[in-house]
Amino acid sequence: MMLAALTLVLAQAAAPAATVPSEDAIAEQVVEINRTLDKWKGGVYKKDDGKLTCRVEQSSGDQAVDLLRCGAMVGCYTPRVAELDAIAGADAPEADRRKQMQDIMDEVQPCIEDAHQLGVRRIATVRAAK
Structure with a gap:
């Protein structure tokens, strides 16, 4: 449901504006x-x-921003769920598991930042055109 709403918001944001801002x-x-x-x-x-x-x-306080943040996080972490689950279920010291999870979070961060940058630009373009 959240992803569908994000898709709708981003699709609306990507739609050609009546005026070019x-x-x-x-x-x-x-x-x-x-x-x-x-x-x-x-x-x-x-x-x-x-x-x-x-x-x-x-x-x-801004539904489009909330959907952007949520969509970026879900979209970027979903491909890594199996790895995170394996780490969480491993029979390893907690400090080691925490480090491995942090490494994955560090790897996912650029994906989230890219999604934010693109989404913010699309939302900004639509809002500036109004």
Whole structure:
């Protein structure tokens, strides 16, 4: 459901605008959206059905931004679920498991940042065109 909503928001953001906004107008929106994005707090967790879902602890106050953050995290972590599960279930010292999980989180971070950058730009373009 969350991914479908994100897809809709991003599809709307990618739709051609009636007017082409200036780069300055887009840049202003990017700054505003990034400030809003900084307010968001949450993470991903695995549901009983084995799928990742987003947990919002503190909304950014902007539904498009919340969906962007959640979609990025779920999309980027989902391919690594099996690895994370294997680490969590391994018979290894907790410190070793924690380090291995942190290594995966560090590897996933560029994916999340790329998704944020693209999504913020799309949302900013639509908002600047209004």
